Amino acid sequence: MPTIFWRFISKFIQNSVVPSLQLRLKTNSKMTQRTLMSYFSSKNSIENIKPVTNNKLVETSPEELEVSKSSPIKTYGKRKKNSHLFSDSSDEESNYNKKTCENNSPSKEKSPIKEQLYSTNKDNNKSTDKNKELDQSNINSKINETPEMKLLQNSTNNIVSDHSMSTEMYYDPTKKSYHPINDAFWSQNQETPYCALTKTLLCIEEVSARLKIIEILSNYFRSVIVLSPKDLLPSVYLCLNKVAPDYTGLELGIAETTLMKAIVQTTGRSMAQVKSDVNKTGDLGIVAEKSKSNQRTMFKPSRLTVKGVFEKLKEISEMTGHAVLAKKVDKIQSMFIACQDSEARFLMRSLAGKLRIGLAEQSVLQALALACTLTPPSLNYPPEIINISKEMNEEKFKKLYDEKSLILKTTYCESPNLDAIIPIILEKGVDALPENCKLTPGVPLKPMLAHPTKGVHEVLDRFDGLKFTCEWKYDGERAQIHLTEDGNTYIFSRNQENNTSKYPDILNRLNLVKGPNVQSFVMDSEAVAWDKEKKKIMPFQILSTRKRKNANEEDIKVQVCVFMFDLLYLNGEPLVKRPFWERRKLLKENFIEVEEQFLFATSLDTITMEEVQDFLEESIKGNCEGLMVKTLEEDATYEIAKRSRNWLKLKKDYLDGVGDTIDVVVLGGYLGRGKRTGTYGGFLLACYDPESEEYQSICKIGTGFTDEDLQNHTEFFKEHVIERPRSYYRYDQSHEPDHWFETIQVWEIKCADLSLSPVHRAALGIVDPEKGISLRFPRFLRIRDDKTIEQSTSAQQIAELYYSQVQIMNQGSTNTNKEDFY
Ligand code: ATP
Numbered sequence: 001m002p003t004i005f006w007r008f009i010s011k012f013i014q015n016s017v018v019p020s021l022q023l024r025l026k027t028n029s030k031m032t033q034r035t036l037m038s039y040f041s042s043k044n045s046i047e048n049i050k051p052v053t054n055n056k057l058v059e060t061s062p063e064e065l066e067v068s069k070s071s072p073i074k075t076y077g078k079r080k081k082n083s084h085l086f087s088d089s090s091d092e093e094s095n096y097n098k099k100t101c102e103n104n105s106p107s108k109e110k111s112p113i114k115e116q117l118y119s120t121n122k123d124n125n126k127s128t129d130k131n132k133e134l135d136q137s138n139i140n141s142k143i144n145e146t147p148e149m150k151l152l153q154n155s156t157n158n159i160v161s162d163h164s165m166s167t168e169m170y171y172d173p174t175k176k177s178y179h180p181i182n183d184a185f186w187s188q189n190q191e192t193p194y195c196a197l198t199k200t201l202l203c204i205e206e207v208s209a210r211l212k213i214i215e216i217l218s219n220y221f222r223s224v225i226v227l228s229p230k231d232l233l234p235s236v237y238l239c240l241n242k243v244a245p246d247y248t249g250l251e252l253g254i255a256e257t258t259l260m261k262a263i264v265q266t267t268g269r270s271m272a273q274v275k276s277d278v279n280k281t282g283d284l285g286i287v288a289e290k291s292k293s294n295q296r297t298m299f300k301p302s303r304l305t306v307k308g309v310f311e312k313l314k315e316i317s318e319m320t321g322h323a324v325l326a327k328k329v330d331k332i333q334s335m336f337i338a339c340q341d342s343e344a345r346f347l348m349r350s351l352a353g354k355l356r357i358g359l360a361e362q363s364v365l366q367a368l369a370l371a372c373t374l375t376p377p378s379l380n381y382p383p384e385i386i387n388i389s390k391e392m393n394e395e396k397f398k399k400l401y402d403e404k405s406l407i408l409k410t411t412y413c414e415s416p417n418l419d420a421i422i423p424i425i426l427e428k429g430v431d432a433l434p435e436n437c438k439l440t441p442g443v444p445l446k447p448m449l450a451h452p453t454k455g456v457h458e459v460l461d462r463f464d465g466l467k468f469t470c471e472w473k474y475d476g477e478r479a480q481i482h483l484t485e486d487g488n489t490y491i492f493s494r495n496q497e498n499n500t501s502k503y504p505d506i507l508n509r510l511n512l513v514k515g516p517n518v519q520s521f522v523m524d525s526e527a528v529a530w531d532k533e534k535k536k537i538m539p540f541q542i543l544s545t546r547k548r549k550n551a552n553e554e555d556i557k558v559q560v561c562v563f564m565f566d567l568l569y570l571n572g573e574p575l576v577k578r579p580f581w582e583r584r585k586l587l588k589e590n591f592i593e594v595e596e597q598f599l600f601a602t603s604l605d606t607i608t609m610e611e612v613q614d615f616l617e618e619s620i621k622g623n624c625e626g627l628m629v630k631t632l633e634e635d636a637t638y639e640i641a642k643r644s645r646n647w648l649k650l651k652k653d654y655l656d657g658v659g660d661t662i663d664v665v666v667l668g669g670y671l672g673r674g675k676r677t678g679t680y681g682g683f684l685l686a687c688y689d690p691e692s693e694e695y696q697s698i699c700k701i702g703t704g705f706t707d708e709d710l711q712n713h714t715e716f717f718k719e720h721v722i723e724r725p726r727s728y729y730r731y732d733q734s735h736e737p738d739h740w741f742e743t744i745q746v747w748e749i750k751c752a753d754l755s756l757s758p759v760h761r762a763a764l765g766i767v768d769p770e771k772g773i774s775l776r777f778p779r780f781l782r783i784r785d786d787k788t789i790e791q792s793t794s795a796q797q798i799a800e801l802y803y804s805q806v807q808i809m810n811q812g813s814t815n816t817n818k819e820d821f822y
Contacts, residue, residue: 668737
């Protein structure tokens with residue numbers, strides 16, 4: 001039966017025909033429409049409307065129906081995500097933001113229409129006159145957009161838009177007992193409206209509890225899986241703020257000025273106004289949304305869809321060549337014009353390359369795993385299982401969910417390519433991933449990471465009773481070298497970036513290095529700068545002077561030597577599940593050392609404290625950073641999905657320091673005095689908290705720099721000065737720098753120890769509810785170009801380093817150490 005017909009019937013009933021039904025239809029017209037649709041499609045007859053009273057039509061329980069009637073969007077935990085967005089902004093913005101959320105949040109007690117009036121009036125008490133006008137027009141438009149008014153306005157025509165408007169407004173992925181069909185507002189095989197995703201992101205923005213974030217996102221994914229499965233891939237990409245796998249190098253991250261230009265050209269606001277708003281709020285997304293909401297359009301462009309937005313974003317990221325900027329602005333404008341409500345906010349943030357809602361990659365994968373566990377993808381509609389948790393006890397469900405999430409995360413780490421993973425999930429389910437998406441040469445896997453330790457005794461304590469080996473820890477750049485079956489070679493960085501064109505010299509030597517039986521492989525190694533005359537390793541700083549892309553072998557001045565330490569794939573077979581002793585054996589059997597060019601990592605298998613200590617000292621004399629200590633037999637697989645305890649790092653710095661160097665983000669600079677006049681003399685540093693997406697100040701630094709370093713840093717940061725601190729920088733006024741910077745560079749630093757601090761904000765709330773952690777006697781070591789800002793040492797890791805300090809341990813504090821997922 002044509003959709004339009006059932007909608008008409010539904011409206012007809014709603015307006016009067018069956019009084020007993022009327023109440024229900026009013027309370028939840030969308031659900032009933034769906035119910036009717038499924039009912040008509042099965043029974044094909046109007047007389048059969050009656051079964052609504054004997055529950056045949058309604059899949060949900062009466063309580064669910066009751067909840068669905070009001071379905072308020074709740075705020076979970078403290079409001080940390082966006083409180084910062086307005087911490088330093090005007091009332092106008094505060095009110096504006098509140099309204100945006102309340103638009104989405106009908107109250108439980110009041111009718112939606114009253115609640116909106118109520119909430120707007122509440123805001124009006126605090127708002128400026130300008131806001132009052134805006135609020136009044138919002139009230140009017142809200143009244144006009146309520147389901148009741150829409151029904152009146154649209155008696156018979158325009159039924160389709162009526163249906164979607166009346167239900168879109170109540171979309172609530174935060175709902176308990178969320179039903180992926182009844183609680184969605186789009187129908188089967190309809191393209192997912194972009195606003196379904198942006199409303200979900202808006203809800204997530206208001207929540208700080210990670211588990212709740214995962215639940216909300218999983219509800220949205222469940223609806224997409226059931227109703228519009230083709231949109232799952234673009235949905236996941238948009239949540240991750242990616243358009244393609246990392247190793248393709250395709251990324252968004254359009255410059256702020258380009259985006260502001262698009263806002264100016266589309267809304268008629270002046271550049272000065274837009275810039276001033278961005279400076280005030282620190283958030284282009286909010287400014288875009290606000291600029292858009294003040295704009296009146298004659299004709300409503302057709303609504304954006306998840307697929308449409310994703311495709312356009314991808315096209316933008318692929319654009320190159322002549323007049324590319326103007327073409328990008330055109331494309332951005334065409335989407336921006338069609339944005340409504342929070343769509344503009346998230347579109348702009350996606351384009352800028354940062355969603356800023358605390359949605360880390362792990363949470364997205366976890367939400368996908370939860371969605372697939374609760375409502376397993378099925379080729380049938382409606383799926384047989386809507387909510388599997390209702391069929392089993394909590395413990396059993398948790399076990400199932402943990403299994404699925406481990407499969408998904410491990411697959412993603414071994415083969416981080418969603419273009420392959422998502423179609424398998426939809427067609428065959430999560431359990432089919434290991435068979436179908438295997439580690440493959442040509443696709444970089446996430447590297448195994450090591451845990452820091454503070455001394456030889458700690459290594460021996462941890463590896464008590466296990467066989468292990470110690471390898472020199474080379475100070476260069478990680479190189480994951482791939483050879484595919486068809487003879488293509490690649491080199492990927494620690495971050496899965498494609499470094500192939502950086503190292504033509506390494507690739508040209510591969511034929512000498514691989515044995516005659518090797519057809520394909522993935523090798524883990526470290527590329528280190530090599531002094532040909534002195535025949536010794538040179539420091540990392542020398543390696544970092546090499547050209548980063550498209551290097552010509554003839555022009556290369558810094559020679560590298562590759563130190564091979566692991567083999568992860570050989571001739572069609574992944575080796576990651578094999579113990580290290582076996583992988584190392586295969587490495588040595590199938591690869592040949594070439595002097596000064598390709599060598600096996602120097603290693604020593606021992607269990608005595610004295611030998612480990614001597615070997616550590618030897619490694620330092622050999623210009624290495626220390627040792628990597630690795631289990632050989634038991635617990636010795638290549639743990640891609642975790643920062644595993646099977647590898648421990650023992651750096652020379654640990655002996656007199658805190659256990660590890662720390663990678664921090666530079667937030668601002670203090671102008672130099674005396675000898676340092678004309679350059680920055682010190683900097684404010686921060687760690688990154690992925691949970692809140694905040695940069696939390698950790699120390700001021702002024703030592704470890706050469707004059708040349710200071711000159712270079714000054715030149716570099718000159719280009720990244722911002723007028724005011726971003727609203728997500730956490731610091732104390734007393735440490736305010738002379739210039740604030742964009743978060744653009746990671747520095748590796750060393751310190752004497754970590755202490756609780758009343759002024760610094762690192763890991764605030766983890767170790768102490770009111771104090772943060774600061775670093776004592778920090779020294780600059782180097783720039784970490786191979787780490788993104790988000791990969792700097794996290795607040796949680798800072799807390800762990802703090803706990804692991806011997807004196808704290810002695811005081812008996814709790815150790816928060818836990819195994820992280822990559
Ligand atoms: P993490 O990778 O743990 O976040 P990081 O990037 O700061 O920390 P390090 O703490 O210096 O790196 O230690 C791990 C790195 O050491 C590896 O990523 C690898 O590049 C390098 N490395 C050098 N020698 C070895 C070796 N023998 N085995 C494994 N890794 C080694």
